[in-house]
Amino acid sequence: MKSKSLLLRIVLLIFISIWVIGFIPQLFNYDLLGFIYPFQKQLYSNVCHQIPEKSFSINQIHLLVCARCTGIYFGSLTAALIMIFYRGKLFIKTFQLILISLPLLLDVAFVSAGVYNYTKIFALITGLLFGSGVFIYILYSIENLLFKNE
Amino acid sequence: MNKKYLPPLVCGFAASVLSTVPGIKNFSCCLIIPAASLFTLLLYTKTNFIDEKILLSKALWLGLFTGLFAAIFSTMFEMLITFFARTNDLIESLPEIELTIKQMNLGIVANDSLKLLKKVSSEINNTGFSSVYLIMILTNNLIVNSIFGMIGGLLGMSYINRKYKNGVQ
Numbered sequence: 001m002k003s004k005s006l007l008l009r010i011v012l013l014i015f016i017s018i019w020v021i022g023f024i025p026q027l028f029n030y031d032l033l034g035f036i037y038p039f040q041k042q043l044y045s046n047v048c049h050q051i052p053e054k055s056f057s058i059n060q061i062h063l064l065v066c067a068r069c070t071g072i073y074f075g076s077l078t079a080a081l082i083m084i085f086y087r088g089k090l091f092i093k094t095f096q097l098i099l100i101s102l103p104l105l106l107d108v109a110f111v112s113a114g115v116y117n118y119t120k121i122f123a124l125i126t127g128l129l130f131g132s133g134v135f136i137y138i139l140y141s142i143e144n145l146l147f148k149n150e
Numbered sequence: 151m152n153k154k155y156l157p158p159l160v161c162g163f164a165a166s167v168l169s170t171v172p173g174i175k176n177f178s179c180c181l182i183i184p185a186a187s188l189f190t191l192l193l194y195t196k197t198n199f200i201d202e203k204i205l206l207s208k209a210l211w212l213g214l215f216t217g218l219f220a221a222i223f224s225t226m227f228e229m230l231i232t233f234f235a236r237t238n239d240l241i242e243s244l245p246e247i248e249l250t251i252k253q254m255n256l257g258i259v260a261n262d263s264l265k266l267l268k269k270v271s272s273e274i275n276n277t278g279f280s281s282v283y284l285i286m287i288l289t290n291n292l293i294v295n296s297i298f299g300m301i302g303g304l305l306g307m308s309y310i311n312r313k314y315k316n317g318v319q
Contacts, residue, residue, distance in 0.1 A: 030254060035263040037254070038247050042286060045239060046294040047180035052246065061250060069180055094312055134305065141308035145206050 005147055006084070012139070013080040020073050023064040040064060054118060067120035068104070071127020072134075079132035083139060092137045100133035157193035158212055161186040162219025162299075169220070170227040183220055183295050187213040187302025191310060203314045204307045213303020214296055221291035228287055233278035240283065241271045 021027050023044050030037060044050065044064040054066040063070055083090070092100075104126040111118045165186035168174050174182070190212050191204060232238045244267060251260045266282065273280040 025250075025254070030260065035260055037251060037260055038263045038267050039286070041243070041247060042240060043290050043294065045243070046290050047298065050243070061254060072180070094309060138301075138304045138308050141311055142206060142304065145203070145307075145311065 002147060005143055008143065008146070009080065009083050009139070012135075013077075013084060016073070016077045016080050016135075020077050023070070023073070024058075025061055025064065026058050054120065054123070056120060056124075066123070068108075068123040068127040071124040071129075072131035074124075075128035075131025075133075076135040077131075078128070079135040079139075083136070089140055089143060090136050091140050092133060094137075097133050097137045100129050104130045153197050154194075155215065157190045157197060158215035159219050161190040161193065162216045162221075163223050164189075165216070165220040166223035166227055169224050170231065180298060183217055183298040184302030184305055186220060187216045187299045188306035188309065190216045191303060191306030195310060203311045206304075206307065209303040209307035210300050211303075213300040213306070215299070216302065217295035217297070217299020218292065220299065221288070221295040224295070225284070225288045225291050229279070229284060232274055232283070236275055236278050238274065238283075240267070241274060244268070244271055 022040065025037065025040070028036075028040075041050070041064055048065040048069045050062075050064060051066060052062050054068075055062045055064075056067055056070060057063065065073070107122060107126045110116055165182050169182050191209060194200070194212055195204070228238065247267065248264060251264055254260075270280045270283045270286075274283065
């Protein structure tokens with residue numbers, strides 16, 4: 001793998017890791033940073049409804065995003081991590097991305113329509129699929145555009 | 151107006167309207183702003199009759215502008231709704247934040263943050279406006295919407311550039 005491409009993947013992994021760490025309150029030392037919790041919660045409320053019943057909790061403390069968003073971000077993080085060790089380019093067609101997104105969209109639609117009840121695990125899995133798919137889809141395009149001559 | 155800024159303005163405005171509608175935010179979570187950026191790029195290529203690959207810098211800029219416009223408009227809408235309703239998500243989630251702070255035993259500094267939020271809450275209840283709240287949500291919106299706008303820009307670029315494999319249509 002070319003060094004520039006690897007560098008790009010590492011930078012993306014770092015950014016996603018920071019974002020993921022940010023929504024897990026349990027990873028913070030609040031003895032020193034106790035004042036940031038309310039603002040941290042407010043920050044993530046921009047991207048997620050944060051409904052406690054739809055969020056995972058560790059030691060009775062809820063994560064700052066719902067199960068589906070957790071899945072999306074962990075999916076991106078996992079894909080970013082894999083792409084560090086994977087030598088080469090992974091290509092996902094637009095049609096395949098839509099196919100990967102379909103479980104998430106259907107789950108949202110069915111839960112909203114009341115066909116079945118919301119389950120955190122299913123939301124997490126559909127989010128994982130979507131997040132990893134979108135990451136690979138975007139990464140290929142960036143690399144193709146930046147390093148097409150290498 | 152310059153055609154360069156019109157698509158981000160239109161899509162940013164649409165995204166901010168959608169994110170204000172009750173229920174839509176729960177439905178689409180973090181997907182509104184990236185989707186708006188994607189549409190910005192599509193609109194940009196249509197209005198400017200662009201028939202070539204979108205550059206990375208262009209996609210990031212358009213995504214960033216969509217996010218910034220969305221941040222400004224959604225802050226305006228949020229403040230307007232808060233003014234009339236005298237409540238908002240922050241006030242409604244305050245008891246939960248208080249409970250979590252107690253559960254996690256975050257200490258005196260966290261309690262000070264909580265006091266600040268309670269002051270914000272009482273200001274909003276009394277007057278419908280709080281300058282601290284305005285600064286807080288504007289900063290939050292600018293940071294988060296810019297990031298997600300750029301992600302949407304990258305997504306849009308990926309989608310559009312697929313048509314031009316190896317630079318040939």
